[in-house]
Amino acid sequence: MDGNGDFEVNLRDRLILDAATVRPSSAPFPEILRQGRTEQRRRRLAVAGAALAVLALVPATAIALGSGEPSSRVSAAGATTPPTTAPQAPPPPAGPAAPATPGQLADGITLQSAATGLEQCLAMDAEHRAPEGATPWQDLGKAADYRILLAHRSTGNDNSPGDGRFIVAVKDTPLPTRLICTVKDDKASGLNTSVGKDDAPGDRAVVPDMNGGKLYLQRLSTEGPWKLPYRWGSIGRVDSRISRVTVTYGNATAEAALDHGWFAATGTLEQRVTEAPRIKGYDAQGKEIYDSATDKYYDKPIP
Numbered sequence: 001m002d003g004n005g006d007f008e009v010n011l012r013d014r015l016i017l018d019a020a021t022v023r024p025s026s027a028p029f030p031e032i033l034r035q036g037r038t039e040q041r042r043r044r045l046a047v048a049g050a051a052l053a054v055l056a057l058v059p060a061t062a063i064a065l066g067s068g069e070p071s072s073r074v075s076a077a078g079a080t081t082p083p084t085t086a087p088q089a090p091p092p093p094a095g096p097a098a099p100a101t102p103g104q105l106a107d108g109i110t111l112q113s114a115a116t117g118l119e120q121c122l123a124m125d126a127e128h129r130a131p132e133g134a135t136p137w138q139d140l141g142k143a144a145d146y147r148i149l150l151a152h153r154s155t156g157n158d159n160s161p162g163d164g165r166f167i168v169a170v171k172d173t174p175l176p177t178r179l180i181c182t183v184k185d186d187k188a189s190g191l192n193t194s195v196g197k198d199d200a201p202g203d204r205a206v207v208p209d210m211n212g213g214k215l216y217l218q219r220l221s222t223e224g225p226w227k228l229p230y231r232w233g234s235i236g237r238v239d240s241r242i243s244r245v246t247v248t249y250g251n252a253t254a255e256a257a258l259d260h261g262w263f264a265a266t267g268t269l270e271q272r273v274t275e276a277p278r279i280k281g282y283d284a285q286g287k288e289i290y291d292s293a294t295d296k297y298y299d300k301p302i303p
Contacts, residue, residue: 094144095119096169100259106152106266107231109165114151117167119143120188121181138195140179146171150215150264153231154182157219164189166215168235170262178235180214198237201297206245206263206281206290208236208298216249216277218269221302230269234277238263243284249277274302 095115099105105114122140129137146169156162164184171177175196182190192211200207215233218226234247234254238261245256247265250273256265265277276299281290292298 094142096143096145097147099148099150099257099264101257103266104148104150104257104259104264106150107165109151109153109167111148114148114167115143117151117165117181117183117188118146118148118169118179120183121167121179121191124188125191125193138193140177140193140195141171143169145173146177146179147260149178149259149262150233150235150266152215152233152266154184155218155227155230156184158223159219160190162189166233168215168233168264170260172260178209180211200237202295204290204295204297205239205241206236206279206292207238208234208279208292208295212236213276213299213303217302221274226269226272228270228272231266232269232277233264233266234279235262235264236279237261238281241283241289242281244282244286246280246282247277248280249273276300276302 095112096118098111105111122143125140148167149170150166150168152166154164154166156164160182162184164182167179167181167183169179169181176198178194180192181188192214194209194211198207212233212235215235218230218232232249234249234256238245238258242258242263245258245263245265247254247256247267249267250269250271252267252270254265254267256263256279263279277292279290279292279298280288283289293300
């Protein structure tokens, strides 16, 4: 082999030896990790700074979300204004108390319409009060002083033409008072009053109202035939001995409601009658202790 061939062989051997001895250094992994975390923190600070810059451009009004309550508002000058609330509806005007049972409001008459009729009758009474120097006028008070005892339709007759409705209301203070109000064409047309303590004679557990005929007499027997069917009512006082009252008129018997020392019953008359309603009272054991048929103070025949 010539000299050039020896040189190439030697060079190749040296290169092989150098390749075996030269090794790349290991990658600096901890340093790379620290640099990556540093870069992430820089980016987060940059994003937060951008968000604060955007908020600085929004008008200075704080709005509370999700609390369900109105929030205070902060003006540009920094003054706080009180929260705003929706206006509340005024309370309804005071009216008479409701009866003890729903059946005491008959013929579709509502408590509100009964209250309106009572107010109209009280206004009519105040308008026609006695002049000065005459018999003292008894102030009947306001509708809110009363409790509705009974309300049902009324049938007109020759003396009082036109159908309407009866509204019976009672109160205990300052004086016991009972009103029978007649309303026709949505106007008060009549008012029967009983004011003061009921000095009913005898020791009676049930005392039928002495003017209750207004509720069950469609007309007098001398005025011709009645208009049937006819809605009637019956009212009166009861004492603590009474637990049940029944009222029979014609061929039907109605169970009366007991309401704060009163009884009230209503029904529909289908036939001509010659006798007033028959009223019976019973004690807590079911024993009959009152019968209007034996009450000498109760007017039985239809006048």
